[in-house]
Amino acid sequence: MNNFFLFLIQLVVLFFAPFLLNAQSTNDSNLNSKKDISYPQFQFKGLFQARYLYALTDNVDVAGLHHSNGDFTQNTFDLKRVRLSVGAKVTDQLEVSLLVNFADFKSDPKSKVLENAFAKYTFNKYLSVTAGQFRPNFGIEESEPADLIKSFDFSNQYYEFGKNGWTSFQVGASLMGDFDIKNVPVHYAFSVVNGNGRNQEKDKDSGKQYSSRWVFGLSKKYKVNLGLNGGVGSVFKKDVYAIGADATFDIKLTDKFSFDGQIEYKQGTNHNLFFSLPEANRVGSLSNYEMKGFYFLPNIRYAINYKKLTSIEFSCRYESFDNNYKVNSNVRQTYTPMVSLEFGKAYRGRIEFGFEIDRFKHSIPDSTTFDDELFILQFQCRL
Template sequence: MGKPLLLKIIFLFIMPLYISAQTVTTPTAEAPESTVKYPQFQFKGLFQARYLQALEDGVDVMGLHHSTGDVVQSTFDIKRMRVGLNTKLSEATEVVILVNLADFKSDPKGKVLENAYVKYTFNKYFAITGGQFRPAFGVEELVPVDIIKSFDFSNQYYEFGKNGWTSFQIGASASGAFDLGKIPFNYAVSVLNGNGKDQEKDKDNGKQYSTRLVFTLSKEHKINLGLNAGSGKVFKQDVFALGADITSDFKLNDKFTFDLQVEYKQGTNHNLYFALPVDQRTANVADYQMRGIYFLPNLRYQIDYKKLTSLELSCRYERFDPSYKIDSNVRQTYTPMISLEFGKAYTGRIEMGFEIDRFDRNIPDTSIYNDNLFIIQFQCRL
């Protein structure tokens, strides 16, 4: 996809925002700020521990194939131990800090600190965020990992994170919400360094720009359509990313609800391109493009029996190719899971299921190898 076309797409995204912003009126002022005591503090936390059992011969619990030697195929693991603090300095100003102490179990360089940003809200139509945060570029970026309907985020989420579009990034963002006629509409526009979290500085002088628009097509069934576009430069090379997603939540009866997420992404895999030796890659970074799609259906049964709140069944199917133009090797991942919820909003949660990976081609002694992993995960959040 050429840069002029991508810029036109982003222009079309932003134009409705500009036009609507000219027509909105300032909302009626609420109670005087002096009646509220500031600063206000809210502490948050998340603990996730897992038991992992690899079921494929010669593949360890991390998905790495070993042609010789012993293989660790069962282990207990602490996935996350997050501690966070949200501070409201005023009605409009919020400072957010989030760290993952579980990252200390390995080399913590470039890890640990996740959120570190300030957000100033002028009104519901316009807010500015600056620091290290998760930029809006898809469904998963807007949902905390402790309430997703699977064990973890998708493969494409992490790959697009390595390329600077998703996960925790350093930069600035403008966001807001208003109505386009009878359709509720949300937007976010971000400019990012694009080289991940906890970095001392940008890797080059290039920046990555992205836009996300969300249209609420049905309030009753919570049907939302999301559109994403991004463009930028990495080491003077033009890069891009595109995506579309749709979510829905249907109440089948008093006990059963069914929700669905579908998301597609495509973009330049410049992380792969610059990781290759110069003599083993083409001259054009655009030759290396990744794309993926996943479906995540989830059926929830409301129990409310003593401390047990609900039972959930989900099975995510994902198809992802890190370089579909050159040396294509599609990875298909199936993640069936059953979840028991205790308390409200996943205060306590026990999950059990499998992560099944299938590649078009196995590469021995790498993580690009067919894998069957059994997982039991326990979490507590506050």
């Protein structure tokens, strides 16, 4: 109940923030200039990602599962994402977005396939409201499309925090906007979600998860942004939390060379793990089950612009993640060196190749918690 009142206060403050900041709605001249535009307006986008995977570790398959004996799949072709996105501007201020991933049909499509399904109403640059199924702003990766990330996939912590309702696709509502504090641009977001993932018939309980994100633009020249995240909630009448901090930068070294990077840290309650265990197997209370992670993703870009080849990029993400560091700590360290060839602008065409290397504090036979090396060759096409 305290979490609800906290979010309610934030909601009220946020509602009046545009007026306190002297925000102005669309003026008459803008209305006149747009009166001849017809609605709705549609936009279609697509993403195709296909992979070839080769497991380099003895007795470990392409999914990272160790096999003490028996046959297993050492290499395979795979469809990672086959997405179709439809966006519609219903009016100048109201838009609707749908996103589906047909690659999810390769496994049980229950609670999959449909990713985004939301409506967004923009009052002005200071305030917009989103409702439906979307990715709540809670870190760098949540606002970054999968086809633009500088690595093969999102981080391990992104998916684990998604299982716990803070990231990935969730059902709920969000307020966000932008304003300036003197010369510092600020982006904010407040979200309230069910916290049990996408395409669910209903919330798993009556509890909700409330989160906020603040991003401060510290340098225009080097594009340095600092992000702060915090969230509280209730899951099966037990309090949960999550916090995080992150930074991004983009430095132009020469006319052709640039260096950019991401640094992110997250920590929070792993209630998904706690409630998945039988009561007899739980060690103490929910407060004993916490996860934390850190990653650094540097990327060097060389602009070639030779015939069809636009650029070459070199990246290597290092991540350390522990999904239960208080009770049964087993840190997973992941190294992901990658080379990317870009064809066309904005990654319209992209060929990536490299490795995903996992190292655990303790390798557990016949499980996915086992040291392994995986070679990845990925082709991407954006429509």
